[in-house]
Amino acid sequence: MAESSGFDPQLALSHKFPETTYTYTERDSVLYALGVGACARDAVDDDELKYVYHANGEQFLQVLPTFAALFSLASFPNGFNLPGLEYDQRLLLHGQQYIELYRPFPSSGCVHNKVSLAGLHDKGKAAIIEYETKSYEKESGQLLCMNRSTVFLRGAGGFSKSSQPYSYSNYQTDKASTVKIPKTHPFAVFEDSTQPSQALLYRLSGDYNPLHSDPMVAKIAGFSRPILHGLCTLGFAVRAIIKCICKGDPNLIKSITGRFLLHVYPGETLITEMWLDDLRVIYQAKVKERNRTVLSGYVDVHRLTSSL
Numbered sequence: 001m002a003e004s005s006g007f008d009p010q011l012a013l014s015h016k017f018p019e020t021t022y023t024y025t026e027r028d029s030v031l032y033a034l035g036v037g038a039c040a041r042d043a044v045d046d047d048e049l050k051y052v053y054h055a056n057g058e059q060f061l062q063v064l065p066t067f068a069a070l071f072s073l074a075s076f077p078n079g080f081n082l083p084g085l086e087y088d089q090r091l092l093l094h095g096q097q098y099i100e101l102y103r104p105f106p107s108s109g110c111v112h113n114k115v116s117l118a119g120l121h122d123k124g125k126a127a128i129i130e131y132e133t134k135s136y137e138k139e140s141g142q143l144l145c146m147n148r149s150t151v152f153l154r155g156a157g158g159f160s161k162s163s164q165p166y167s168y169s170n171y172q173t174d175k176a177s178t179v180k181i182p183k184t185h186p187f188a189v190f191e192d193s194t195q196p197s198q199a200l201l202y203r204l205s206g207d208y209n210p211l212h213s214d215p216m217v218a219k220i221a222g223f224s225r226p227i228l229h230g231l232c233t234l235g236f237a238v239r240a241i242i243k244c245i246c247k248g249d250p251n252l253i254k255s256i257t258g259r260f261l262l263h264v265y266p267g268e269t270l271i272t273e274m275w276l277d278d279l280r281v282i283y284q285a286k287v288k289e290r291n292r293t294v295l296s297g298y299v300d301v302h303r304l305t306s307s308l
C-alpha cells in the first residue's frame with residue numbers, strides 16, 4: 001500500500017466539524033418532492049399531491065422522509081474535505097446513505113446539525129469516508145433524524161502507513177452494506193421514468209455538484225454525460241416503497257439504507273422491486289434501458305397494514 005502525501009488518519013478522526021443550521025420553507029419541501037418525481041406521472045395522484053399542495057384544505061403539507069438527507073448535505077457547504085486528504089472533487093461519488101427518522105418533519109422549519117466522522121477506509125484505489133449528521137429541530141431541540149453518508153473518493157486511497165489497509169468504523173455493523181436480494185418474485189414492482197431534466201430540477205434542492213449538470217465535468221469523471229444525484233435515485237425508490245407498501249403514508253418509514261451500485265442517467269426508467277421480510281422492505285432499483293441494478297438496500301417500517 002503506497003503512502004500518500006501527508007494524510008494522517010488520526011488527525012482526520014480528531015477533526016471537529018463546525019455545527020450548521022439549515023432553514024427550509026414549504027417551497028423547499030415541494031421543490032424536493034418534485035425533484036424526486038412526485039406527481040410526475042399523475043398531477044392529481046391521491047398518494048402524492050399532499051407533498052406538493054394543500055390537498056383537501058389540509059393545513060400542512062407532508063414531507064417525504066428522504067428530505068432528511070438534505071439536512072446532512074447542508075452540513076458540507078465547502079465539500080467533503082478532511083484535513084490533509086487531497087483528492088479531485090470531480091471524482092467523488094456518493095456510495096451509501098443511511099437515514100434514521102425519529103419524528104415526521106414539519107413542512108417548514110430550522111434544524112441544527114452536528115457532524116462527526118463515522119468511518120474512514122483506505123481501499124487502495126479509493127478512500128471511503130462516512131459522515132454522521134444528527135439533526136435537531138432548532139426550536140424544540142428535539143432530535144429529528146440521523147444521516148450516515150458515505151462518499152467514495154476515487155484516486156484518494158493509498159494513505160495506509162502499513163501493509164494493512166487503514167479501516168476505521170464507529171459502528172460494529174455496517175448498516176448500509178450490500179443487502180442480499182431474495183431469489184423469489186418481488187412482492188411489488190414499481191416503474192417510474194426520470195426526466196431528461198431530472199438532475200437539473202433536483203439540484204435546486206441544494207446539491208449543485210457540476211457532475212450532475214456540466215457535460216465537461218461529467219466526462220472528466222468518466223461518464224458520457226451528467227448523471228443523476230444518488231439521493232435523487234434514492235428518493236424515487238423510497239417513494240415507490242411508500243406507494244406500494246406503506247399505502248401512501250410517509251410516516252411509516254423508520255429507517256432507510258441504500259448503496260449506490262451504478263450511475264443513472266437522467267431520462268432513464270427506474271424499476272424498483274420490493275420484497276417483504278416482516279417489518280423490513282428489501283429493495284433494488286434497476287435501470288430498465290440497461291437492465292442494470294443501480295441501487296439496493298432496505299427500509300424498516302413501523303408497521304405494515306393488516307392486508308399485507
Ligand SMILES: CCCCCCC[C@@H](O)CC(=O)SCCNC(=O)CCNC(=O)[C@H](O)C(C)(C)COP(=O)(O)OP(=O)(O)OC[C@H]1O[C@@H](n2cnc3c(N)ncnc32)[C@H](O)[C@@H]1OP(=O)(O)O
Pocket residue numbers: 069072073092093094095096123128149150151152207209211227228229230231259260261262263264
Ligand atoms: C450528505 C452527503 C451526500 C453525499 C453527496 C455526494 C455528492 C453527489 O453530488 C454525488 C453523487 O450523487 S454521485 C451519483 C451517485 N453515485 C453513484 O452513481 C455511484 C455508483 N456506484 C459506482 O459507480 C461503484 O459502485 C463505485 C465506483 C462506487 C465502486 O465500484 P468499484 O470501484 O468497482 O468498487 P469495488 O471494486 O466493487 O469495491 C471496492 C471497495 O469499495 C467498497 N464499495 C464498493 N462500492 C461501494 C459503495 N457504493 N459504497 C461504499 N463502499 C463501496 C467495496 O465493498 C470494496 O471494499 P472491500 O474491498 O473492502 O470489499
